[in-house]
Amino acid sequence: MRPPIVPQGDLHSLLSPRQTENPTQSHVSKSSIVASQRASGGFALLDSLKRHGVEYIFGYPGGAILPIYDDLYKVEATGGIKHILVRHEQGAAHAADGYARATGKPGVCFGTSGPGATNLVTGIATAYMDSIPMVIVTGQVSRAVIGSDAFQETDIYGITLPIVKHSYVVRDSQDMARIVAEAFHIATTGRPGPVLIDVPKDVASEEFDYIPVAPGSVKLPGYRPTLKGNPRQIAAAIQLICESRRPLLYVGGGAIASSAHEEIKQLAELFNIPVTTTLMGIGAFDEHHPLSVGMLGMHGTAYANFAVTDCDLLICVGARFDDRVTSKLDEFASHAKVIHIDVDPAEVGKNRIPEVPIVGDVRKVLTELLKRCQEASIKGTPNQTQEWLNLINRWKEEYPLVVPHPPDSISPQEVIVEIASQAPHAYYTTDVGQHQMWSAQFLNNGPRRWISSGGLGTMGFGLPAAMGAKVAFPDEEVICISGDASFQMNLQELGTLAQYGINVKTVIINNGWQGMVRQWQQAFYGERYSCSNMQVGMPDIELLAKAYGLKGMEISDRTQLKDAIATMLAHNGPVILNVHVTRDENCYPMIPAGKTNAQMIGLPRQPQKESLEPVYCSNCAAKNPPNNNFCPECGTKL
Numbered sequence: 001m002r003p004p005i006v007p008q009g010d011l012h013s014l015l016s017p018r019q020t021e022n023p024t025q026s027h028v029s030k031s032s033i034v035a036s037q038r039a040s041g042g043f044a045l046l047d048s049l050k051r052h053g054v055e056y057i058f059g060y061p062g063g064a065i066l067p068i069y070d071d072l073y074k075v076e077a078t079g080g081i082k083h084i085l086v087r088h089e090q091g092a093a094h095a096a097d098g099y100a101r102a103t104g105k106p107g108v109c110f111g112t113s114g115p116g117a118t119n120l121v122t123g124i125a126t127a128y129m130d131s132i133p134m135v136i137v138t139g140q141v142s143r144a145v146i147g148s149d150a151f152q153e154t155d156i157y158g159i160t161l162p163i164v165k166h167s168y169v170v171r172d173s174q175d176m177a178r179i180v181a182e183a184f185h186i187a188t189t190g191r192p193g194p195v196l197i198d199v200p201k202d203v204a205s206e207e208f209d210y211i212p213v214a215p216g217s218v219k220l221p222g223y224r225p226t227l228k229g230n231p232r233q234i235a236a237a238i239q240l241i242c243e244s245r246r247p248l249l250y251v252g253g254g255a256i257a258s259s260a261h262e263e264i265k266q267l268a269e270l271f272n273i274p275v276t277t278t279l280m281g282i283g284a285f286d287e288h289h290p291l292s293v294g295m296l297g298m299h300g301t302a303y304a305n306f307a308v309t310d311c312d313l314l315i316c317v318g319a320r321f322d323d324r325v326t327s328k329l330d331e332f333a334s335h336a337k338v339i340h341i342d343v344d345p346a347e348v349g350k351n352r353i354p355e356v357p358i359v360g361d362v363r364k365v366l367t368e369l370l371k372r373c374q375e376a377s378i379k380g381t382p383n384q385t386q387e388w389l390n391l392i393n394r395w396k397e398e399y400p401l402v403v404p405h406p407p408d409s410i411s412p413q414e415v416i417v418e419i420a421s422q423a424p425h426a427y428y429t430t431d432v433g434q435h436q437m438w439s440a441q442f443l444n445n446g447p448r449r450w451i452s453s454g455g456l457g458t459m460g461f462g463l464p465a466a467m468g469a470k471v472a473f474p475d476e477e478v479i480c481i482s483g484d485a486s487f488q489m490n491l492q493e494l495g496t497l498a499q500y501g502i503n504v505k506t507v508i509i510n511n512g513w514q515g516m517v518r519q520w521q522q523a524f525y526g527e528r529y530s531c532s533n534m535q536v537g538m539p540d541i542e543l544l545a546k547a548y549g550l551k552g553m554e555i556s557d558r559t560q561l562k563d564a565i566a567t568m569l570a571h572n573g574p575v576i577l578n579v580h581v582t583r584d585e586n587c588y589p590m591i592p593a594g595k596t597n598a599q600m601i602g603l604p605r606q607p608q609k610e611s612l613e614p615v616y617c618s619n620c621a622a623k624n625p626p627n628n629n630f631c632p633e634c635g636t637k638l
Contacts, residue, residue: 039210041173041203042071045137048180050080052215054108056099056471058084058092062112063152065139067204069110084471084500087492089116091464093123094490097132098465101451102427103472104259106133106187113139114152117198118159122458124194125163129455130280131257133192135183136164142202143171157198165193173203177213185218190225191344192257225343229360234369236356237315237339238378244313246388246621247273248333250296250325253280253454254318254342254362261285261447263366264317270373271380274392276304278319279440280454287444293392294401297325298591299437302399305589305597307392308333310618316340318362321351322455331596335619341365387623391616401441402588402604409582410558412509416442419479419507422565426477427451427469431462431486434515434587439481460489466504467496477505477569484510484578485534494548497574505568508541508578511585519586523601524593541578556580 039047045068049057061069075081086092089111096107111120117138127134141150157167166186168179176199183195241247249268255261261284268275268291275285276296285292296304308314314336319325326332329351340347340354341362348357358365373379404411412435420443428443429451430436436452443450451469453461466480487508497504509515512535521529545552551571555564561579568575588602615624615638617631624631628638 036209036211038207040067040071040205040207041170041176041199042068042205043075044173044176044208044210045180045197045199045204046071046075046081047210047212048177049108049135050075051212052180052184053105054081056082056084057108057110058086058095058099058468059110059137060086060089060092060112060116061110062114062116062139064113064141064201065110065116065137065199065204066112067201068137068139068199071204083110084467084496086464086467087495088490089119090123090460091467091490091493091496093120093134093136094126094458094461094464095468095471095493096134096136097123097127097461098429098451098468099472100127100132100134100468101465102448102469104257104448106135106184107468108135108137110137111139112152113141113156114154116152117154117156120156121159121163122456124160124196126453126456126458126461127194128163128165130453131192131253132194133187134194135180135187136194136196138196138198139204140169140198140200143200144202146200157196160196163194164196165191167196167198169198170200170203173206173208176203177211178218181213181215181218182220184215185220186223190223190227191254226345226359227343227361227364229341229358229365229368231368233356233358234365234372237341237358238369238372240313240337240339240356241271241273241315242378244337245385246311247271247313247315247385248307248311248336249273249275249285250278250308250314250316250319251275251281251284252278252317252319255281255284256318256447258318258343258362258364259447260318260363260366263363263370265289266370267366270370272385272389273315273380274307274385274389276300276307278322278325278454279452281319282440282450282452283445283447286446291389293396295440296597297322298327299441299587299589300325301401301441302589302600302603303392303395305591305600306395306399306618309335309596309598310391310621311336314338316342316354317366318342320347326351326597327591328594328596387616387621391618391621394616399589399603403442404582404585405558406582410556410561410579412438412511412581412585413442414558415507415509415561415579415581416481418561418565419481420444422562423477423479423569425449426479427466427473429462429466429469429478429480431480431482431489432457432459432516433483433486434511434519434585435481435483435486435509437516437587438509459486462486463490463504463506464493464496466506467493467502470502470504471500474503478503480504480506482506482508483515484508484512484538485514488534488539491539491544494545494550494574494576498548498550502574503572504574506574506576507565507568508576510541510578510580511583512538513583516587519590522584522586523590541576545576551575552578554578554580
């Protein structure tokens with residue numbers, strides 16, 4: 001569990017907001033102060049959001065937040081902010097999350113007190129686990145009745161403490177502008193994350209002399225993220241890279257948050273370093289590049305998992321050694337020295353002690369590292385990693401990702417490959433399960449065009465996240481790849497698509513199961529399929545879409561696939577395409593629990609063939625004659 005990045009403030013000022021100074025209270029630059037105007041707390045909130053560049057708010061009204069919605073009615077009429085009415089508060093949080101992932105700007109969502117606020121919790125936790133910048137505004141009962149178990153009172157501040165970067169309860173309307181400015185500063189700097197602002201009903205209603213606070217004008221004395229890497233550590237990292245013969249770049253979501261994809265490409269090409277990404281890091285490196293080895297981890301490529309097992313230097317960039325990547329942690333990259341670059345000092349050394357820790361913004365650190373290499377004319381030699389790359393290329397040939405073509409049904413992989421072929425530059429969101437892993441394996445996304453719940457694994461994320469991405473980029477293609485079980489978690493958001501004409505295309509990979517649950521039950525629970533079959537009670541997707549006034553499509557034959565996807569993409573409006581696929585297809589490769597990255601199951605069987613090509617040892621990379629069964633250098637079985 002991550003420790004709070006900044007101390008929590010404002011709750012302690014319950015009786016008198018002026019009696020106790022918030023330890024993180026900011027100083028506001030005098031140059032930002034303008035003339036005051038008489039306004040309500042709700043107007044101050046909305047005007048402050050507008051000044052921070054907020055164009056869209058995703059939300060759902062209710063009693064305690066009605067004063068803010070009353071002001072929103074007036075503000076929205078003047079332009080500048082548009083509210084998107086979702087059908088469930090969880091949809092609001094996921095939509096704000098999808099907006100943030102697609103744009104890099106904080107997403108904003110509203111919910112009322114009590115059940116409205118608690119409905120946001122899953123979405124807040126999703127954003128927190130994946131380090132997504134969000135500002136969440138909740139209504140609260142009036143100050144006079146807080147703590148009395150008033151109608152729809154819930155301590156959302158306390159409930160969300162473990163899953164936010166910071167929280168506020170606004171006890172005085174005069175603090176509103178400052179709190180909003182601080183919230184955006186905290187949410188977007190250092191390691192990004194969600195910030196909660198809880199607004200009592202009477203605070204939103206009361207009028208005061210409102211003085212706006214300009215974005216970027218606040219300074220929090222107790223909150224200073226380290227952005228520049230230590231020069232000596234950067235020099236030590238360069239030294240390790242120069243000495244390495246089997247290096248591997250291991251790139252996570254921090255590279256996306258920092259927009260460091262260009263710097264990663266330069267570093268990889270400068271030293272001829274192969275690159276693997278986590279689920280969150282997809283898009284940080286071009287997967288069509290010859291140095292790419294795709295995603296690693298539980299359902300990563302075989303060659304990525306072999307590479308991380310046999311590398312001698314692991315350069316971790318904005319990743320956190322998550323268990324879905326490392327599997328058996330004490331044997332993860334056990335032959336390698338580690339360079340770990342991350343903006344969050346709590347992550348560096350948490351799961352794996354690095355030889356060279358570098359705390360700082362990923363992009364800034366890599367920029368400085370590349371600058372030093374350029375100034376000193378340091379670069380990889382032509383032969384430094386060639387044997388290593390030859391070995392990885394051999395693994396790519398021997399253990400490719402496989403697309404099955406069953407004679408009497410469509411495989412899920414076929415569907416995803418066809419979508420990627422027809423919409424290679426789309427923004428893709430996914431739900432969670434087998435379809436998510438197949439999408440990660442086959443889509444080959446660009447930066448910020450892969451939007452998926454990684455850390456929390458939230459079913460129901462895909463459709464509302466796609467709404468957020470499409471609202472952000474109305475002229476871009478946005479496609480949600482979902483499963484039949486995940487889709488039913490938030491299908492009510494079809495109403496939001498219909499109301500606003502949000503042109504999202506949703507493809508349901510329908511195998512009639514909670515697919516990943518069924519796969520685990522088959523592999524590890526003796527084929528006891530407890531509560532994982534979804535066929536009984538499955539809605540007719542075409543009729544469901546029609547009920548919402550949307551276009552629904554359904555196919556089950558391979559001959560229909562190409563034309564159905566083309567028709568879906570050509571339609572000017574939201575579409576739900578229900579594709580019936582092979583019911584028992586499993587997602588491979590797969591690392592079973594307790595096994596190492598090299599101990600995958602489901603690898604394709606390779607035919608025996610005569611070869612005159614040398615065989616490279618997977619342990620020490622020594623070149624061996626093709627008839628060797630064991631490497632004479634280290635004894636590893638070839």
